[in-house]
Amino acid sequence: MSSQFDRRKFLTRGLAVGGFALAAPTVLSACVSSGAETGSGAGFGVASQRLAWIKNTQFAGSYFADKFGYYTQAGFSGAELVAGGPTAPPIESDVLSRTFAGVSQVPIVGSAVAKGAPLKIVGAVYQRYAGCVMSMGTKPINTPEDLYGKTIGCASSSEPVWRNFVAALGLDSSRIKTVPVQGDPIGMTAGEIDGYLGFINSQVVDLRAKGFDIRTMLLADVGFPLVGQVYITTQDNIDNNRAKLKAFLKAEIRGWTDVLADPQRAADLTVTEYGKTLNLNPQSTYQCCLAGNELIRNGKPGQQILTVSDEAAAANIAAIAAGGLKLSADDLFELGPIREVYQENPELTLA
Structure with a gap:
C-alpha cells in the first residue's frame, strides 16, 4: 500500500466502497455531554465518536461511559456520540474529518483502507459479527445455498459487507437478487422480499416481539468469521495521540463491562435517555441487549x-481476502493500544 495519502482529495471525492460513493460528511445528530464526574485533568478534549447506526442498544457501552463519567475520569472534558442511520454519511469519512473515533464493520473499513484511507481497527465490541440473513419461518433461509433464487433486502450501509460475504463464500451473485432497503425489514413480512441482511441483536428481536416467526442465518456461523462493531481511528491518532486513544478505549471497556453486568440498566438508559426520540420498546430493547x-x-x-x-485478526483478513480485499493484518489492525490498556489496568479483565 502506498504511504502517500491526500486527505482533502479523499474527502472531496468520497470513499467509493462496494459500489457506493461515500461522500464528505454533513451535519449529523450528536449530543455533547460533560459526563457525571470531574475528569483527571489530562486535557484530551471531547471524546467524539461516530456511531454506526441510530442510538439503540448497540452502543450502550458508550452510553454508560458517558452517563457515569468514565470519559471524564479518563481525562476527557465530555463526550460526543454522533448517531448514524440509513442516510447518514459514511463512518470512515466522519472519522477522517470530524470525530476522534468511530464504530464500523471490518469489510467496510477494509474497503476504505484498500483505497488509501489512513484508518486502523483498534478494537471490537463483538467477538462474532452480529450480521445475519433474516427470513420468515414459512420460507426459511438456513444455509448459504438457500439464498439462490431469493430476493434479499440490504441497507446501503451494509452493502459492502453483503458483497464481500457473497464473494467470500464463493456464491454465484447472479443467482441472488439484492435490492436496496433503507434499514427496515418489514417488507419481508409482507412477502416483498425473501430475506433481509439485518442484525441478530436488533431487527430480529423487534420483529419477533411483534409476533413474526423469524429465522436467522448468522454470517459468522456459515464461514464468515468476522468480529463486529469495530472501533476505528486514524493512523495519526495512533502515532501522535496514543495516550488519548488508550484513555478512550479504557472508558469504552468500563462501559461495556457495565452492560454485561446490568443489561436491564443498559436498556433503560437507551430507551429513556440516549435513544429517547426513537420511541423504543423497553422489553425489546432489553432482549436486544441480551443478544448483544x-x-x-x-x-x-x-x-x-x-x-x-492475532488469530482472530488473521481469520478476518482471510475472510475479506476471499471476498476480494487483499490486505494484511498490519494494514487493517493496530492492537497495541488496547493491549497496553489491559497491561496497565489488569483490573479491567473480567473475572
Whole structure:
C-alpha cells in the first residue's frame, strides 16, 4: 500500500466502497455531554465518536461511559456520540474529518483502507459479527445455498459487507437478487422480499416481539468469521495521540463491562435517555441487549473485552481476502493500544 495519502482529495471525492460513493460528511445528530464526574485533568478534549447506526442498544457501552463519567475520569472534558442511520454519511469519512473515533464493520473499513484511507481497527465490541440473513419461518433461509433464487433486502450501509460475504463464500451473485432497503425489514413480512441482511441483536428481536416467526442465518456461523462493531481511528491518532486513544478505549471497556453486568440498566438508559426520540420498546430493547451480550462474550474466563487476538485478526483478513480485499493484518489492525490498556489496568479483565 502506498504511504502517500491526500486527505482533502479523499474527502472531496468520497470513499467509493462496494459500489457506493461515500461522500464528505454533513451535519449529523450528536449530543455533547460533560459526563457525571470531574475528569483527571489530562486535557484530551471531547471524546467524539461516530456511531454506526441510530442510538439503540448497540452502543450502550458508550452510553454508560458517558452517563457515569468514565470519559471524564479518563481525562476527557465530555463526550460526543454522533448517531448514524440509513442516510447518514459514511463512518470512515466522519472519522477522517470530524470525530476522534468511530464504530464500523471490518469489510467496510477494509474497503476504505484498500483505497488509501489512513484508518486502523483498534478494537471490537463483538467477538462474532452480529450480521445475519433474516427470513420468515414459512420460507426459511438456513444455509448459504438457500439464498439462490431469493430476493434479499440490504441497507446501503451494509452493502459492502453483503458483497464481500457473497464473494467470500464463493456464491454465484447472479443467482441472488439484492435490492436496496433503507434499514427496515418489514417488507419481508409482507412477502416483498425473501430475506433481509439485518442484525441478530436488533431487527430480529423487534420483529419477533411483534409476533413474526423469524429465522436467522448468522454470517459468522456459515464461514464468515468476522468480529463486529469495530472501533476505528486514524493512523495519526495512533502515532501522535496514543495516550488519548488508550484513555478512550479504557472508558469504552468500563462501559461495556457495565452492560454485561446490568443489561436491564443498559436498556433503560437507551430507551429513556440516549435513544429517547426513537420511541423504543423497553422489553425489546432489553432482549436486544441480551443478544448483544452473547456476541461480546467469548465463553472463556479472564476475558479482556474489546480486544482482538492475532488469530482472530488473521481469520478476518482471510475472510475479506476471499471476498476480494487483499490486505494484511498490519494494514487493517493496530492492537497495541488496547493491549497496553489491559497491561496497565489488569483490573479491567473480567473475572
